[in-house]
Amino acid sequence: MADGSHGAVLVAGAAGFAGAIAASLLQRHPALELGAVTARSDVGRRLSDVYPHHRVPLVLEELDLDRHAEGVRAAIVAYPHGAAAPVVQGLRARGVEVVVDLSADFRLRDLQTYEQWYVEHVAPELMAESVYGLPELYREELRGASVVANPGCFPTAALLALAPLARAGVIDDVIIDAKTGVSGAGRGASWRTHASRVDENVDAYGIDGHRHLPEIQQELGVLGVTAAVTFIPHLLPLDQGELVSCYVTPNRSLTQDEVDELFTAAYASEPFVELTDRSPGVRDVRDTNLARITARADERTGKVLVFCAIDNLYKGAASQAVQNLNVALGLDETAGLT
Template structure:
């Protein structure tokens, strides 16, 4: 399995790095397949699924317009095994064995499960399952390009962040770096696609229509992921965010409202300048003058952020909006894949 990279234009389609998308019948995998299929540099080599093998992807998702047929995973097949990169969209626990096999073959991997996001094995096993390949944890790089751009470019394994952590970490990162995070409350809201295709199919329309419901209260798996990255950025070691997600009657889109007690006096101008400096030149982070809505970023790789100071309480109010299937999952994976192959990270995303 070849490791192919470079910055030259590809004249022949066969010279393009070949990409496998495993688990392409789910929301994230299907979108990843669409983005790779339309990419000017990559070639979509194969798409796999256990439950929908034999079905063309455009029969499951006509709007993605990907005509390839879903197959059972079989890395002994040339077009599956002889690839340069893979995006793995498997559930946690099931993903790690395939990731290990792909890495053994020299394939660059972006894993969309939680299997390699958490650096502490005990924390992973507390919130998920017994880890099948803990020896790979040290090899993985957390897949937020805005924070780990150079490391992503050098690694063979990227751990795609959760959608809530993507929005929350980007929205809070400038405050964490400045050592200003005191108490943090994150009120998060997402469309039903965040639960995945299978869970969405089981959810009856009337349970979500004209309704807003908190879930995972005090126990959500993304809380320790957010803690981990904010501490790594410079927040105090004992930081524990209060994180509560809510389900909205939307198909996709995500908004985090963060209420922060800062550890120093903060003026509106100082905080806004902090954010503008932090994200100056970032192609996929917009610092905006009003709180964003999810429609502002739908079907884009953009995280839109607004920050204010409440003059009555002195708290910093920071709002971040993403599309949970795009910047929260699949388009962010492509952003990282571009970096892993030495391409401009915006290719195929603007």
């Protein structure tokens, strides 16, 4: 372990987009040490050969829970849903202090809801132990957490956009119009994200129900929203980046001053949330852990319009995982992210 390090961290699934970024951030982290990188593909290759721009010289290894859990304090698991849960379970059983899971396996609080939208859960006993990893909403719960469920990218942006209004109890109805780049589909691109289909095109998907909808509905419900949420994502011909446009029907008239007060109270001291008068764009936050938000009271319609831009691979996945790791381990929350 390097001098001054607060512990070594394993990244399991480092050959994927988010896993590789997490490894890159940890490689340069001032208080943590990147202990090992494992993958289900590209085993034997250096991560810097798979992703030269991340400059991580470690060799990708096949995951061996007994060997890789030994000597690491924490882990980030960047596996797909269903495949992540047994890895999280195995790492915790072998004494790894904190595991941050980038999949959906521990985000939903209700087992039946998870299995309705995903697959049969192989480690349901850990669901009660997990903490939803949105630090701006769950910072205190994250301190000392053992299993952290990193939020989905759409829920991250949508919840940050809507939390101040939800907490104030003013949301009567909300439509979330979300747009994202093709990297959200992961390294194994499908027909929907193929260049020939995405180029010069905009495509709505998940119109009969997207898997992030129950996650958004769950967390808004915790904040007191009882209305059914309308959520429609769209695919844009971008590499990285995500913008959610939220159209809120409030249960009472709100002025711009009232809206400004709610958002300033919520985020003025947050290190990774920026409030702006100008509608945010995805280039404003690319390759950062920032969420950039604009909120407007529309006098003509009486609605409140909220826009939030994030980088889907950073704040929507990898850098938020490092932020969660910092909080859970009692480190400076911004370490390695600024």
